[in-house]
Amino acid sequence: MSTSIVPVATEPAATTGPLLSARGLTRSxxxxxxxxxxxxxxxxxxxxxxxxxxxxxxSTLLHLLxxxxxxxxxxxxxDGDRVDGLDEAGRARLRLTAFGFVFQFGQLLPDLSAxxxxxxxxxxxxxxxxxxxxxxxxxxxRLDLAADGDKLPGELSGGQAQRVAVARALVTEPRVLxxxxxxxxxxxxxxxxxxxxxxxxxxxxxxxxxxxxxxxxTAAYADREVVVRDGRxxxxxx
Amino acid sequence: MxxxxxxxxxxxxxxxxxxxxxxxxxxKQLAFGQVYAVLARLLKSGLIDxxxxxxxxxxxxxxxxxxxxxxxEITHWLFTPDIPSATxxxxxxxxTVIALLLDADAGQLLxxxxxxxxQRMRVLTQQKRGADLATVLLCDHALFHxxxxxxxxxxxxxxxxxxxxxxRR
Numbered sequence: 001m002s003t004s005i006v007p008v009a010t011e012p013a014a015t016t017g018p019l020l021s022a023r024g025l026t027r028s029x030x031x032x033x034x035x036x037x038x039x040x041x042x043x044x045x046x047x048x049x050x051x052x053x054x055x056x057x058x059s060t061l062l063h064l065l066x067x068x069x070x071x072x073x074x075x076x077x078x079d080g081d082r083v084d085g086l087d088e089a090g091r092a093r094l095r096l097t098a099f100g101f102v103f104q105f106g107q108l109l110p111d112l113s114a115x116x117x118x119x120x121x122x123x124x125x126x127x128x129x130x131x132x133x134x135x136x137x138x139x140x141x142r143l144d145l146a147a148d149g150d151k152l153p154g155e156l157s158g159g160q161a162q163r164v165a166v167a168r169a170l171v172t173e174p175r176v177l178x179x180x181x182x183x184x185x186x187x188x189x190x191x192x193x194x195x196x197x198x199x200x201x202x203x204x205x206x207x208x209x210x211x212x213x214x215x216x217x218t219a220a221y222a223d224r225e226v227v228v229r230d231g232r233x234x235x236x237x238x
Numbered sequence: 239m240x241x242x243x244x245x246x247x248x249x250x251x252x253x254x255x256x257x258x259x260x261x262x263x264x265x266k267q268l269a270f271g272q273v274y275a276v277l278a279r280l281l282k283s284g285l286i287d288x289x290x291x292x293x294x295x296x297x298x299x300x301x302x303x304x305x306x307x308x309x310x311e312i313t314h315w316l317f318t319p320d321i322p323s324a325t326x327x328x329x330x331x332x333x334t335v336i337a338l339l340l341d342a343d344a345g346q347l348l349x350x351x352x353x354x355x356x357q358r359m360r361v362l363t364q365q366k367r368g369a370d371l372a373t374v375l376l377c378d379h380a381l382f383h384x385x386x387x388x389x390x391x392x393x394x395x396x397x398x399x400x401x402x403x404x405x406r407r
Contacts, residue, residue: 216388220359
């Protein structure tokens with residue numbers, strides 16, 4: 001298709017043990033039980049869609065898996081190691097070095113150019129500025145944004161801004177990319193371009209993707225989906 | 239659908255027709271001839287049998303009940319997802335209503351159908367990759383229709399309790 005941005009790598013997902021694993025996860029906010037006992041295994045290289053209605057607990061599940069939140073009970077393991085027991089500094093290090101994030105509204109730094117936005121995560125991990133700029137430029141190119149590096153986020157379309165956010169998330173070559181409603185604010189065509197880029201690039205670099213969405217067309221880019229209802233997995237299950 | 243309705247309780251052809259019309263006959267009601275033709279076929283295939291020969295509320299005397307084989311057939315029909323298609327919705331609506339009448343897990347059959355739809359969307363999305371524009375647009379057309387079905391299923395799942403009390407009136 002003409003909108004394909006990079007060559008497609010369609011190698012099947014690895015079938016070894018799970019890269020991310022959750023057991024008996026629970027998490028409440030006040031009296032609201034957002035997650036009520038979830039078991040989930042995600043294989044290395046897999047693209048998993050987490051679906052469910054608004055308020056079902058799917059974003060809370062993503063935050064628990066990514067070490068943004070800690071569970072009230074239950075465990076989260078990444079590559080065989082417990083994440084839930086790490087202190088805040090340990091979880092922050094993991095998020096910086098092993099995980100990437102894309103949110104619904106991109107959340108780019110408004111005063112930095114597209115190129116500088118993509119450079120920031122590399123600088124935070126200690127990459128020299130010159131190398132960081134070169135790598136960021138390369139990633140913008142992969143997302144069909146080579147000519148837009150100097151633009152501020154406010155000068156980009158919604159779809160372009162979201163592709164900058166994908167570049168920023170993938171530039172550190174994370175093991176896992178967490179995407180929370182990455183197409184939620186986009187029209188159909190822009191959403192398609194973002195999802196093609198995100199899934200093509202993730203597959204090419206064997207990055208595991210956890211994709212939270214309520215949109216079936218976005219979820220259709222995944223290998224598999226689970227559905228969260230009332231804080232529990234229903235249907236296809238673990 | 240008639241077999242499913244008969245699964246709720248033994249019934250006469252006359253009552254079955256009116257039960258069907260109340261639940262599913264908004265646009266087109268069943269003719270008595272159709273009801274008796276279906277009952278004869280179900281009887282012949284052993285899915286129902288005759289319970290007795292006494293008069294009910296209507297003019298007919300034959301009362302039918304579902305056999306164990308018939309009950310297996312109902313369960314199979316309820317919980318086997320359909321291939322996504324234009325005619326799906328009415329059939330899925332019927333399955334949902336009959337599952338509620340039979341106290342079967344209507345949420346589970348909707349969930350199974352949802353997974354079937356999502357799988358079809360994955361296939362269509364994959365077909366779009368590298369395809370010519372005409373194929374892409376045709377796939378998009380199918381995807382949007384399946385998505386509409388899915389939205390209906392989500393809404394129906396959220397309204398199952400309400401629907402249960404309505405169909406059991």
